[in-house]
Amino acid sequence: MSVTMRDVAAEAGVTPVVVSRVLHNKAQAVRVSDKTAERVREAAIKLGYNCNVWARNFRSQETFTIGVLHGVGFSRPMFDRGSRYFASLMDGIVEGAFRHGYSVNLCPRLLGQHPESAISDGRFDGLVWYSNNYTAENRAMLLQCPVPLVLIHAPEQMFEGKFSTVICDNHQGIGLAIEHLVHLGHRQISFIYEGDQPSLESQIRIEAFKRQMAERSLPVSETSILRTGWGGEGLDEYLSSRHLHTAIIANNEWLASEILLRAPRLGVRVPEDISVVGFDSTAYCNELQPKLTAIFQPLVALGNSAIDLLVDTIKADAPTPRHLVIPCGFDIRNSTQPINSE
Amino acid sequence: MSVTMRDVAAEAGVTPVVVSRVLHNKAQAVRVSDKTAERVREAAIKLGYNCNVWARNFRSQETFTIGVLHGVGFSRPMFDRGSRYFASLMDGIVEGAFRHGYSVNLCPRLLGQHPESAISDGRFDGLVWYSNNYTAENRAMLLQCPVPLVLIHAPEQMFEGKFSTVICDNHQGIGLAIEHLVHLGHRQISFIYEGDQPSLESQIRIEAFKRQMAERSLPVSETSILRTGWGGEGLDEYLSSRHLHTAIIANNEWLASEILLRAPRLGVRVPEDISVVGFDSTAYCNELQPKLTAIFQPLVALGNSAIDLLVDTIKADAPTPRHLVIPCGFDIRNSTQPINSE
DNA sequence: GTGAAAGCGCTAACAC
DNA sequence: GTGTTAGCGCTTTCAC
Numbered sequence: 037m038s039v040t041m042r043d044v045a046a047e048a049g050v051t052p053v054v055v056s057r058v059l060h061n062k063a064q065a066v067r068v069s070d071k072t073a074e075r076v077r078e079a080a081i082k083l084g085y086n087c088n089v090w091a092r093n094f095r096s097q098e099t100f101t102i103g104v105l106h107g108v109g110f111s112r113p114m115f116d117r118g119s120r121y122f123a124s125l126m127d128g129i130v131e132g133a134f135r136h137g138y139s140v141n142l143c144p145r146l147l148g149q150h151p152e153s154a155i156s157d158g159r160f161d162g163l164v165w166y167s168n169n170y171t172a173e174n175r176a177m178l179l180q181c182p183v184p185l186v187l188i189h190a191p192e193q194m195f196e197g198k199f200s201t202v203i204c205d206n207h208q209g210i211g212l213a214i215e216h217l218v219h220l221g222h223r224q225i226s227f228i229y230e231g232d233q234p235s236l237e238s239q240i241r242i243e244a245f246k247r248q249m250a251e252r253s254l255p256v257s258e259t260s261i262l263r264t265g266w267g268g269e270g271l272d273e274y275l276s277s278r279h280l281h282t283a284i285i286a287n288n289e290w291l292a293s294e295i296l297l298r299a300p301r302l303g304v305r306v307p308e309d310i311s312v313v314g315f316d317s318t319a320y321c322n323e324l325q326p327k328l329t330a331i332f333q334p335l336v337a338l339g340n341s342a343i344d345l346l347v348d349t350i351k352a353d354a355p356t357p358r359h360l361v362i363p364c365g366f367d368i369r370n371s372t373q374p375i376n377s378e
Numbered sequence: 379m380s381v382t383m384r385d386v387a388a389e390a391g392v393t394p395v396v397v398s399r400v401l402h403n404k405a406q407a408v409r410v411s412d413k414t415a416e417r418v419r420e421a422a423i424k425l426g427y428n429c430n431v432w433a434r435n436f437r438s439q440e441t442f443t444i445g446v447l448h449g450v451g452f453s454r455p456m457f458d459r460g461s462r463y464f465a466s467l468m469d470g471i472v473e474g475a476f477r478h479g480y481s482v483n484l485c486p487r488l489l490g491q492h493p494e495s496a497i498s499d500g501r502f503d504g505l506v507w508y509s510n511n512y513t514a515e516n517r518a519m520l521l522q523c524p525v526p527l528v529l530i531h532a533p534e535q536m537f538e539g540k541f542s543t544v545i546c547d548n549h550q551g552i553g554l555a556i557e558h559l560v561h562l563g564h565r566q567i568s569f570i571y572e573g574d575q576p577s578l579e580s581q582i583r584i585e586a587f588k589r590q591m592a593e594r595s596l597p598v599s600e601t602s603i604l605r606t607g608w609g610g611e612g613l614d615e616y617l618s619s620r621h622l623h624t625a626i627i628a629n630n631e632w633l634a635s636e637i638l639l640r641a642p643r644l645g646v647r648v649p650e651d652i653s654v655v656g657f658d659s660t661a662y663c664n665e666l667q668p669k670l671t672a673i674f675q676p677l678v679a680l681g682n683s684a685i686d687l688l689v690d691t692i693k694a695d696a697p698t699p700r701h702l703v704i705p706c707g708f709d710i711r712n713s714t715q716p717i718n719s720e
Numbered sequence: 721g722t723g724a725a726a727g728c729g730c731t732a733a734c735a736c
Numbered sequence: 737g738t739g740t741t742a743g744c745g746c747t748t749t750c751a752c
Contacts, residue, residue, distance in 0.1 A: 051739055067737055090500030091729035094436045095744055115457055115465030117661045123457030123465055134486035141483050144476040158432030319459045322665040393723055409721055433745035437728055
């Protein structure tokens with residue numbers, strides 16, 4: 037079907053090996069006469085030869101492809117609407133990969149319900165994991181992963197430091213939010229997460245929240261940490277209850293958006309009755325009403341750095357895992373205001 | 379390094395061929411005794427064997443990978459901020475690809491300055507082109523493309539119908555916008571595009587605009603079609619001039635956002651002084667101030683359908699190019715209002 | 721029922 | 737300088 041090295045070799049009257057040497061700059065290493073080289077080049081052009089990278093990579097057992105992996109039970113990430121969380125992360129991953137000459141592959145099996153088999157099926161030089169859904173199932177899968185792997189959103193201790201990790205500085209980020217709220221006069225502040233159990237990173241944030249509150253002698257109790265279902269179940273009850281909090285920090289933009297959506301229906305005004313702070317601070321915050329004040333998670337940088345670490349791991353013979361913590365920022369928009377400022 | 383078929387064969391005391399047959403459901407076609415099959419399966423599990431898909435695909439000369447291609451001179455598309463144009467398109471492409479069991483590959487060479495060589499380097503079963511930057515250079519590249527290719531945003535006639543195409547119904551979409559504006563009392567309407575020359579699709583829209591205006595006996599002249607530079611150059615002059623238009627249709631969201639951004643600085647109010655309609659209508663419209671009324675381009679559907687057509691092309695021996703036109707929608711937000719309604 | 725041979729397109733190692 | 741051999745991991749074909 038398409039022109040191979042053999043065809044070029046035949047045309048030039050040499051063997052494929054010579055063609056390989058001429059066309060891939062090894063001419064100096066293994067000497068080929070100028071005349072032959074010229075003949076080969078002409079033949080290649082004449083036949084419109086194009087090196088089959090797939091075959092070449094197969095031979096060298098490299099794919100120059102990075103796979104994006106997420107946990108069992110997740111549905112395919114979407115770019116189109118809602119938080120730009122995944123969009124930002126992907127921008128970082130793609131940018132990093134391109135910088136190192138790698139492709140990024142979105143694979144139906146890797147992003148499907150059973151990534152296990154696709155993980156080490158030879159198509160990926162390395163993998164990036166971005167979920168923080170560390171179920172026993174997922175832990176087992178990652179631990180057995182025979183391919184270079186970097187974990188985004190995982191702390192250093194994860195898997196005894198076996199893998200390189202990147203994570204934002206949750207403690208500092210939560211601190212920024214509390215500092216902002218305190219500055220506005222808030223003292224009764226809560227943190228809310230979604231799901232049955234707090235995810236690993238939610239746990240980290242909860243701990244950070246407690247410490248940062250305690251350090252400022254702000255009240256923390258059982259009721260400071262709130263939980264809602266995957267669909268926001270329980271939010272209405274909380275909002276319409278006579279809770280004490282004047283401000284709430286949500287674990288992510290989706291959760292914050294649910295609060296912003298439900299509050300007015302229940303006669304609760306944001307930010308007049310309650311200030312809301314989100315997490316991530318992608319451009320999506322500007323779509324919300326009111327625009328969402330949020331802790332900025334440096335997702336592009338996380339993706340970017342993850343690839344740096346991954347390429348390190350791929351290239352090194354005996355890689356030493358590295359662990360990056362990237363500072364958060366804070367973007368003030370319209371969902372927070374001074375207490376009693378009505 | 380990793381466990382191969384050979385290893386399993388050795389463990390089970392058979393040849394790799396038998397392993398291949400047992401493990402890939404060909405047991406019925408070429409009979410293998412139950413006992414042998416069982417032994418092979420046990421060996422595979424014992425050794426933790428995982429079929430190397432890369433090698434298998436290499437052998438069958440398929441990659442099950444679709445590449446995303448854009449024109450020379452474009453920079454890498456971003457998901458993170460601005461219009462969600464590319465995000466929506468990718469959602470459709472990924473969704474379609476996954477539905478057919480294909481991976482989507484973002485390749486630095488394919489999305490770089492010189493895609494030519496990467497186009498047919500063996501790594502892609504098919505390609506999706508989404509640019510409408512049909513320079514001579516790009517036309518030549520596409521025409522020579524030896525790999526199945528589908529063009530998004532291209533009309534049927536493109537390349538004499540050689541490739542399958544998907545495009546939104548620009549004529550109908552522009553009609554929806556004009557209808558909406560007319561309904562609000564506007565008669566002096568302009569269309570604006572960006573760049574030195576109108577892109578192919580801009581040309582289509584310009585023609586659609588002229589026809590749709592003429593059909594309603596609305597005024598169209600030289601000055602109805604406006605042009606700005608790639609950075610919005612000329613917009614300020616237009617906005618601060620004593621133009622006659624009461625409404626303007628922008629070729630895309632970026633261009634509309636530039637108008638929304640610049641107008642207030644020049645003392646022009648949107649929509650009081652001029653109504654603005656955008657094109658694409660991604661979630662980004664909700665980030666703008668005022669929220670942008672826009673013609674909805676079904677980008678997810680375009681991406682989705684492009685993959686259907688592409689897989690058709692890949693699978694068929696002698697594919698017949700097909701040409702899809704997908705209707706637009708219209709989303710009324712806050713950047714348009716009745717004329718003289720102040 | 722099972723195995724031997726051959727080859728996808730390319731290149732490293734070694735011969736001459 | 738150039739060619740021969742061999743092999744990446746897999747599967748199709750054909751022989752037994």
